[in-house]
Amino acid sequence: MKKLTDFELDLKIENGKQLIFLQAHIRMVWDFSLTNMVGFGLSIYALHFQFGVVMLHSCRVIGVVSFIRLKTEETGEIKTGGEPVPPETFSPSLSLSPQLFPSAACCPHTLLLDATVLEVLPSPLSLSQHSQEFLVKEYLGFSMIMMWFWDEHKETHDLSNNIQHYDIAIVGGGMVGMALACSLANMPLTKHLNVAIIDSNPALGSRPYFNKEDPPDPRVSTVTPATISFFKDVGAWQYVEQHRRAYFDKMQVWDYTGLGYTRYNAQDINKEVLGCVVENKVLHGSLLSCIENTDFQKTIYPSRLSSMTLPPSPSSLGMDSTSSRTPLSSQKHLAKLELSDGNSLYTKLVVGADGGKSRVRELAGFKTTGWNYSQNAIICTVEHTVENGCAWQRFLPAGPIALLPMGDNFSNIVWTMNPKESTNRKLMNEDEFVKDVNNALDYGYGPHPTSSLFGSGEMFFWPRAGVTLSANDCFEVPPKVVNLASERMVFPLSLRHANDYVSKHVVLIGDAAHTVHPLAGQGVNMGFGDAFALSRVIAEGIAVGSDIGEVTLLKKYEAERKPANIMMMGILDGFQKAYSVDFGPLNILRAAALHGAHFISPLKRSIISYASGEQKLPLFT
Amino acid sequence: MASKLVRHSHLRALSSSISINNHIRSPHFSNPNRAPLSFSYRPFSNASSSSSTAGFQRASSLKDLELAKFASIAETWWDSEGPFKPLHVMNPTRLAFIRSTLCRHFGKDPNSARPFEGLKIVDVGCGGGILSEPLARMGATVTGVDAVEKNIKIACIHADLDPVTSTIEYCCTTAEKLLEEDRKFDAVIALEVIEHVANPAEFCKSLAALTVPDGATIISTINRSMRSYATAIVAAEYLLHWLPKGTHEWSSFLTPEELVLILQRANITVREMAGFVYNPLTGRWSLSDDISVNFIAFGTKNCQ
Numbered sequence: 016m017k018k019l020t021d022f023e024l025d026l027k028i029e030n031g032k033q034l035i036f037l038q039a040h041i042r043m044v045w046d047f048s049l050t051n052m053v054g055f056g057l058s059i060y061a062l063h064f065q066f067g068v069v070m071l072h073s074c075r076v077i078g079v080v081s082f083i084r085l086k087t088e089e090t091g092e093i094k095t096g097g098e099p100v101p102p103e104t105f106s107p108s109l110s111l112s113p114q115l116f117p118s119a120a121c122c123p124h125t126l127l128l129d130a131t132v133l134e135v136l137p138s139p140l141s142l143s144q145h146s147q148e149f150l151v152k153e154y155l156g157f158s159m160i161m162m163w164f165w166d167e168h169k170e171t172h173d174l175s176n177n178i179q180h181y182d183i184a185i186v187g188g189g190m191v192g193m194a195l196a197c198s199l200a201n202m203p204l205t206k207h208l209n210v211a212i213i214d215s216n217p218a219l220g221s222r223p224y225f226n227k228e229d230p231p232d233p234r235v236s237t238v239t240p241a242t243i244s245f246f247k248d249v250g251a252w253q254y255v256e257q258h259r260r261a262y263f264d265k266m267q268v269w270d271y272t273g274l275g276y277t278r279y280n281a282q283d284i285n286k287e288v289l290g291c292v293v294e295n296k297v298l299h300g301s302l303l304s305c306i307e308n309t310d311f312q313k314t315i316y317p318s319r320l321s322s323m324t325l326p327p328s329p330s331s332l333g334m335d336s337t338s339s340r341t342p343l344s345s346q347k348h349l350a351k352l353e354l355s356d357g358n359s360l361y362t363k364l365v366v367g368a369d370g371g372k373s374r375v376r377e378l379a380g381f382k383t384t385g386w387n388y389s390q391n392a393i394i395c396t397v398e399h400t401v402e403n404g405c406a407w408q409r410f411l412p413a414g415p416i417a418l419l420p421m422g423d424n425f426s427n428i429v430w431t432m433n434p435k436e437s438t439n440r441k442l443m444n445e446d447e448f449v450k451d452v453n454n455a456l457d458y459g460y461g462p463h464p465t466s467s468l469f470g471s472g473e474m475f476f477w478p479r480a481g482v483t484l485s486a487n488d489c490f491e492v493p494p495k496v497v498n499l500a501s502e503r504m505v506f507p508l509s510l511r512h513a514n515d516y517v518s519k520h521v522v523l524i525g526d527a528a529h530t531v532h533p534l535a536g537q538g539v540n541m542g543f544g545d546a547f548a549l550s551r552v553i554a555e556g557i558a559v560g561s562d563i564g565e566v567t568l569l570k571k572y573e574a575e576r577k578p579a580n581i582m583m584m585g586i587l588d589g590f591q592k593a594y595s596v597d598f599g600p601l602n603i604l605r606a607a608a609l610h611g612a613h614f615i616s617p618l619k620r621s622i623i624s625y626a627s628g629e630q631k632l633p634l635f636t
Numbered sequence: 637m638a639s640k641l642v643r644h645s646h647l648r649a650l651s652s653s654i655s656i657n658n659h660i661r662s663p664h665f666s667n668p669n670r671a672p673l674s675f676s677y678r679p680f681s682n683a684s685s686s687s688s689t690a691g692f693q694r695a696s697s698l699k700d701l702e703l704a705k706f707a708s709i710a711e712t713w714w715d716s717e718g719p720f721k722p723l724h725v726m727n728p729t730r731l732a733f734i735r736s737t738l739c740r741h742f743g744k745d746p747n748s749a750r751p752f753e754g755l756k757i758v759d760v761g762c763g764g765g766i767l768s769e770p771l772a773r774m775g776a777t778v779t780g781v782d783a784v785e786k787n788i789k790i791a792c793i794h795a796d797l798d799p800v801t802s803t804i805e806y807c808c809t810t811a812e813k814l815l816e817e818d819r820k821f822d823a824v825i826a827l828e829v830i831e832h833v834a835n836p837a838e839f840c841k842s843l844a845a846l847t848v849p850d851g852a853t854i855i856s857t858i859n860r861s862m863r864s865y866a867t868a869i870v871a872a873e874y875l876l877h878w879l880p881k882g883t884h885e886w887s888s889f890l891t892p893e894e895l896v897l898i899l900q901r902a903n904i905t906v907r908e909m910a911g912f913v914y915n916p917l918t919g920r921w922s923l924s925d926d927i928s929v930n931f932i933a934f935g936t937k938n939c940q
Binding site for chain 2: 203204205207348555556557558559560561562565566567568574
């Protein structure tokens, strides 16, 4: 990891009047990232020459490096000065803080040390110039190595003051993690926070660039109006607008039995749109661009979390502990994170935004409840001959298939099925797959639904007039798929919910707290909701001077999000269960429910507003 | 509920109480060699702690009881799930009031993360520092005083955990003593203290004297109302046994009108007042117009 690849020492020794003037020029090349560097210094010790032997036991510090120049290919030179150390201290004194050059943090460096020794030493012996030079050189080399040793083992000595301290460390720089950073960057009370983002995804380091000509990526999210307004609040939606995205204002849900269907219109809930389908990389890139345009202090660690040490609880703050005001105690209230590349950092708050297999959740010991559905989802991009402006979802015996508009005649398919079928469909040739998709969205598995089956068409004519406009809409068949425009990706489905979202210094957001069935595209919307709620709670805490790692503060976030998330998970899981059973009477009930939802407009309105993230509880009012 | 807070509030009360001062000051506080006044940078010795206990023995037996009870739970000041939980829960609400009134009075930017930058604030009866630390994070230069040595020790240890709060100056002293040192502050805050003071009028005068002209004084306490009697005395002491019987003397509570009057006499004009109400469903406190139980008052010192 840390390796000194080049080490040159030029010494000029002037010998005169029983004094040796040292002037050292040391050139070193470092090949590790600067974030590793906790400090650097050089000390030169008094050399007692006795009978030609350097007596180490009597060494003392008489001078230090006065000047360090750091050279990197990207940033040019950064200079920093040194301070003389009092003679009695044995301590390297110059430190370089990675904060000085954040952009250079992860590339190899050439470090130039211009060491000018400040003091002169007595020269009691008349050694030859050559042997003095030799001894001093050796000795300097020795002390440099000593210092390296010291540097490497700094942590074990608990001299950790130079390890970077952050207010918040976001583990996982995906959509939800970046949404949190973006939200923090845009609120007056939180924009001063010093935030570390830990993610090995290289996309975080570079400016996002998308080629408009490429077919859309199959990894998309259906963002709800609530999420859109969140993005608008933090100023990220304008960047989404610059890229491909597809608003839809219509939605049709039906099932394979042909017994029921329902159509939703945005007007039903007095909205312009029901949602918008955006590629994940566009959402992520927009959040990144948005953060770049603020002067938010963020440091990206391109690494993974390997371990986490949480401080002991304050109740153990005993009277017996020595009450000295030492600087060492200032780390006691911080969480320490160690990364796989050897870096470590201290932070007041660790945010686990690292997805369904959250390492933070595991390290913090949060328990989860959940199960795997024995189902996989195939996702891919398909092409039509016409533009699709509606979101379609049909429940099939093995699971739902959704066709979401993506703009430019493209649509996204999310098709849930059992694992065996999913393997087959992934491997079959493209033409057959397209045929299968068209079949699944049309006459496959059962007839088109007609309301006349219930004979209720006429019955419902009079109450629906003027109440729910879209009830007048007839069932439609989705546009035909002509082409497969991306590879087919398969994901296993599961439901998982963390029993707790917070503990002291740790908080979970997004999939780390809850993984859901991708049925209505709710997963990431719940995550954005978490990010927004958490940033608001942090701002409220800062307003009243709370410690942001304090569990009483974080509990406010949990109290706000947990019921909402559990409710949504229950609804989605219920839907999933209801449709994974193919049983005659249940089919009719289910169809009746869809049918009912279609015509009873208040009920329908609250279902959509819940699915679009507008309402906290599905109260049918 | 409301009264739950009361249980802890009385523990902070020994500070600055005039009558207690008279007892304490005579034996050992007058001798700086035996009992250091400032503990902020010193380790503590058993000798000084026992001597202060000896000093309190001259107070009434009730105060003794309070002191003993306090000493037994002092270490849990910062355990947010411990005996001081109600205070931790109420704290953001008190601070919200302090933030908004002080920002308005001193013309500070309410959108700033450190709006109190440049303000000198004293927290009279600081306890374990539950109020002092947030004030320091909000940028204020904070002095926390408490007459109970153990509180100051806990406060010091805890404040040292964070570089931002380690700047707080904690002193084991009283408002009176501070006055003798001729200290002045932009804002003087005494929360849940005045109801335990023998002579509230004198206490208010001390607070006023510590405040610079046109500075702010903030006081919170419990009203002397039927509801406070029901919650703080009957429910908390007799029914729920949260507090030992006789902890609070209802008749010594002040009504908002009385507080306004004695502050007026101390040359402080009350500008704003709010009540705290507890919602048992959410478990949170909020500010309200209902000042029938717990209330907080913000006043400014008149220029002369």
